[in-house]
Amino acid sequence: xxxxxxxxxxxxxxxxxxxxxxxxxxxxxxxxxxxxxxxxxxxxxxxxxxxxxxxxxxxxxxxxxxxxxxxxxxxxxxxxxxxxxxxxxxxxxxxxxxxxxxxxxxxxx
Amino acid sequence: xxxxxxxxxxxxxxxxxxxxxxxxxxxxxxxxxxxxxxxxxxxxxxxxxxxxxxxxxxxxxxxxxxxxxxxxxxxxxxxxxxxxxxxxxxxxxxxxxxxxxxxxxxxxxxx
Numbered sequence: 001x002x003x004x005x006x007x008x009x010x011x012x013x014x015x016x017x018x019x020x021x022x023x024x025x026x027x028x029x030x031x032x033x034x035x036x037x038x039x040x041x042x043x044x045x046x047x048x049x050x051x052x053x054x055x056x057x058x059x060x061x062x063x064x065x066x067x068x069x070x071x072x073x074x075x076x077x078x079x080x081x082x083x084x085x086x087x088x089x090x091x092x093x094x095x096x097x098x099x100x101x102x103x104x105x106x107x108x109x
Numbered sequence: 110x111x112x113x114x115x116x117x118x119x120x121x122x123x124x125x126x127x128x129x130x131x132x133x134x135x136x137x138x139x140x141x142x143x144x145x146x147x148x149x150x151x152x153x154x155x156x157x158x159x160x161x162x163x164x165x166x167x168x169x170x171x172x173x174x175x176x177x178x179x180x181x182x183x184x185x186x187x188x189x190x191x192x193x194x195x196x197x198x199x200x201x202x203x204x205x206x207x208x209x210x211x212x213x214x215x216x217x218x219x220x
Contacts, residue, residue, distance in 0.1 A: 036209075043113075043199050043211030044152065087151055096142060096165035097201075097209060099151035 004088045009104040012078045020073040020103055022088030027068050032091045035062065035073045037084040038102070044087065047073065083107045111135070113202050113212035121218045122190050130185045130215045134202030140164075141183040142209065143175055144199040152199055158183060159205075187217075195219045 005023040012018040035047040048062045055062040061074040075082055087102040114133045122128050134141050140159040144152035157165035158177035177183045195218050201209040
């Protein structure tokens with residue numbers, strides 16, 4: 001399985017943008033890049049996904065490098081409710097989702 | 110609309126016992142996946158079912174089994190429980206095989 005590498009933790013100030021990086025140097029052409037987040041005491045929640053082009057939705061933006069070996073999840077204005085563990089996952093076609101350890105985001109008021 | 114529901118929310122068992130966890134997917138969703146999450150780690154994939162057929166299996170021993178019913182609900186069974194099976198068990202459903210919607214999980218404690 002293609003692997004992802006994320007920092008263990010990151011901190012952000014409230015109301016500021018947050019850039020969460022993910023390296024996936026062994027990505028294959030059919031791997032979709034998915035991001036989920038897990039708030040305390042909850043199951044993971046879908047954030048965004050993409051294949052080659054940058055993607056935007058109401059929650060976040062996903063910037064994908066031209067060679068697809070890395071991607072960045074962008075939260076445009078962090079709020080306290082964005083404090084969570086963020087998982088970057090490579091998903092071949094629509095097969096099963098395999099999570100890594102993720103990045104724990106702390107948002108300071 | 111109701112989200113993914115899992116039962117029970119908490120469960121305490123002793124070593125060697127068997128446990129059955131249940132999951133009801135979002136209405137209209139035909140795929141169910143099961144994950145195990147040990148404290149401090151990301152969820153680990155156990156099984157995926159689509160249209161009542163097993164579509165994927167993670168690296169778990171044969172003590173773990175699952176099935177999906179005609180109404181698309183699912184059960185996860187774990188036999189001969191070990192202390193290391195203590196974890197949060199998450200169920201996720203999806204329309205076809207795309208975006209996953211997770212339940213809040215069943216917290217299993219094995220004593």
